[in-house]
Amino acid sequence: MSNRAVLLVNLGSPDSTDVPDVRTYLREFLGDHRVIDKPAWAPARRFLVNQIITRFRAPKSAEAYKTIWTDEGSPLVVTSQRVRDKLAAVLGTDTPVYLAMRYRLPSIGAVIDQMVADGITEVFLIPQYPHYAMSSWESVVVKVHEEVARLTTPIKVDCIQPFYEDADYIDALYEVSRPALEKPHDHLLFSYHSIPERHLREADASQAHCTIVPDCCSTCSAAHGMCYKAQVLKTTAAFVKRAGLADDQWSVSFQSRLAGEPWLVPYTDYELEHFAKTEGKKNLVVMTPAFVADCLETLEEIAVEGKEEFLKAGGESFHHVPCLNDQAPFIDFLHGRVRRWLGGETPTATKATLSAEMFAR
Ligand SMILES: C=CC1=C(C)c2cc3[nH]c(cc4nc(cc5[nH]c(cc1n2)c(C)c5CCC(=O)O)C(CCC(=O)O)=C4C)c(C)c3C=C
Ligand SMILES: [Fe+2]
């Protein structure tokens, strides 16, 4: 067996839909200071997460998870396992593929220990996020490097760059959404996971561009290497061009916000109501390209709740485009990137080339 391997990392889900398991998951997830960050108020943050958010949120989240749970477990975890297995099948035994979750199981630390036991010395890390965000991509990449740093025999980590406008990724998105786009519809909505607006400023190492320069995301800047909003807008622009859509056929919105501060706007739930009630857009297709695997945020929040809100507001048809999941175009995309890494061609990020600010937070 070779000493080189692929490591896929996704966000993770609770172990089960039981409230204590959901609480444990939320504690770990929301206890990550790259997700709920307020370093200046660290004790307040711990109190907020442990006592308030998890106590009140866990029962509600558990109910939501029950609506999407499958016999095999959480859709996000099950789909990620299928992606791992399909990628492993096309790569063959020379390049094993491992899967870890940022929160809960299988943990990044345990999977890295397994890789060491298997004799792996070089790893191609592919966070299962097309876009950089402090709370997603950065959290995974930093955690993997932290776990590698504790090893006595080091592993070399090459990380794929956020692939938000990679032509092959956009082609894959186009392939999986074509059947839905061929159905009659009035509008295509790109609904991305929201983040606090403040996170855009925190990620901007120059502290001079994001949310400061007017129309910052359309003004070329080095800050966009770590600007979630600029990157989701680039995914959208690349997809719109690939699909040949006119400007009045699509728009962007942001879902899954928490309370307490401004998150990226416009909010998906407001947009859904507005389309049906005031814009006369009654037949809607919704894509969710921030997620590569269908999960709570797509299957429940969009495909069930979003649909209900839209139809209640007077909408007539609502179609959620499934995520890339384990569909062939995504496996082909990943396979292509791994082949290029094995051939030394894929531009990758190492700890030395990644922003030092990322590791210092
Ligand atoms: C796509 C990338 C993601 C970013 C960026 C992100 C930021 C972010 N999320 C929360 C809070 C929650 N997210 C939850 C679920 C969830 N989030 C992502 C992805 C991103 N989050 C996924 C894939 C999922 C689904 C997980 C699954 O098991 O299916 C949840 C938990 C569910 C709930 O209770 O609603 C919370 C909470 C914050 C605060 C944040 C950025 C600051
Ligand atoms: Fe989230």
Ligand SMILES: [Fe+2]
């Ligand atoms: Fe911007």
